Amino acid sequence: MSQQVNTLIIGQGICGSFLSLELEAAGVSHLVIDEARPFAASGIAAGLINPVTGRRLVTTWMIDELLASAREAYGRLSGVLGRPFLTETSVTDFFPSAQMRLAFLDRLAEDASWLQLPADEARWKDCFYYELGYGVISPCYLVDMQGLLAAARQRMVGMGILLEQRFERGIWRFFLTMCGMGISGRKGWFFVMGSGVVIAPGFPGCRSRRIRGRC
Numbered sequence: 001m002s003q004q005v006n007t008l009i010i011g012q013g014i015c016g017s018f019l020s021l022e023l024e025a026a027g028v029s030h031l032v033i034d035e036a037r038p039f040a041a042s043g044i045a046a047g048l049i050n051p052v053t054g055r056r057l058v059t060t061w062m063i064d065e066l067l068a069s070a071r072e073a074y075g076r077l078s079g080v081l082g083r084p085f086l087t088e089t090s091v092t093d094f095f096p097s098a099q100m101r102l103a104f105l106d107r108l109a110e111d112a113s114w115l116q117l118p119a120d121e122a123r124w125k126d127c128f129y130y131e132l133g134y135g136v137i138s139p140c141y142l143v144d145m146q147g148l149l150a151a152a153r154q155r156m157v158g159m160g161i162l163l164e165q166r167f168e169r170g171i172w173r174f175f176l177t178m179c180g181m182g183i184s185g186r187k188g189w190f191f192v193m194g195s196g197v198v199i200a201p202g203f204p205g206c207r208s209r210r211i212r213g214r215c
């Protein structure tokens, strides 16, 4: 393949897929290199966006902004890929211990924004054994990760911007940064979270002090 691009994206997980879309929208030429590991995180993830977290079910940091942003971003992606990938759902939380039931009830008394008790606690008795009852976390969102990745990949192949092979750092003489970072160039900011890798060899004026965050 002989091609000149501004940017390489290593990995077509959820981050690489979104970043590719953002670069396309910003008019930045790019190539995605992905070796299609069968057990990469995005492909096996549940795809759940949960508004509460941890044993105390505290509200997920910045959840209102994140949910609004997720709805907007996945909506945009659906427009490009031709079908929806984000559905609203709820999580049924069977209490594994009396302590967890108490934690749920305490949290519900403090803030009922995302938590509810079921109208009929016996509803799932024929399907599950749960002597301590259950609570409901709602609304949550579920992303069809496998469908999204496959559709994004198919589109990238069609556009000729996906190279299906392993990227070996040694053979590319480019500036390379690892996950959890942002890159700024003349065309704006790009932010990547997760285990993917982004390489930005061709941003004129991209200075190292403008690279934020590392892991």
Ligand SMILES: Cc1cc2nc3c(=O)[nH]c(=O)nc-3n(C[C@H](O)[C@H](O)[C@H](O)COP(=O)(O)OP(=O)(O)OC[C@H]3O[C@@H](n4cnc5c(N)ncnc54)[C@H](O)[C@@H]3O)c2cc1C
Residues within 6 Å of the ligand: 010, 011, 012, 013, 014, 015, 016, 033, 034, 035, 036, 037, 040, 041, 042, 043, 044, 045, 046, 047, 048, 049, 165, 166, 167, 168, 193, 194, 195, 196, 197
């Ligand atoms: C079991 C499981 C369940 C999860 N459930 C949830 C959940 O419900 N909700 C949630 O928010 N998060 C969940 N996560 C976390 C979430 O899946 C990850 O944070 C996210 O998918 C990371 O995406 P990524 O694009 O950064 O990386 P990855 O999905 O790891 O994508 C990286 C891509 O890069 C490719 N690659 C790597 N190295 C190379 C190379 N050298 N050359 C070429 N290609 C390469 C891989 O093949 C892969 O396709 C879960 C994770 C796991 C493992």
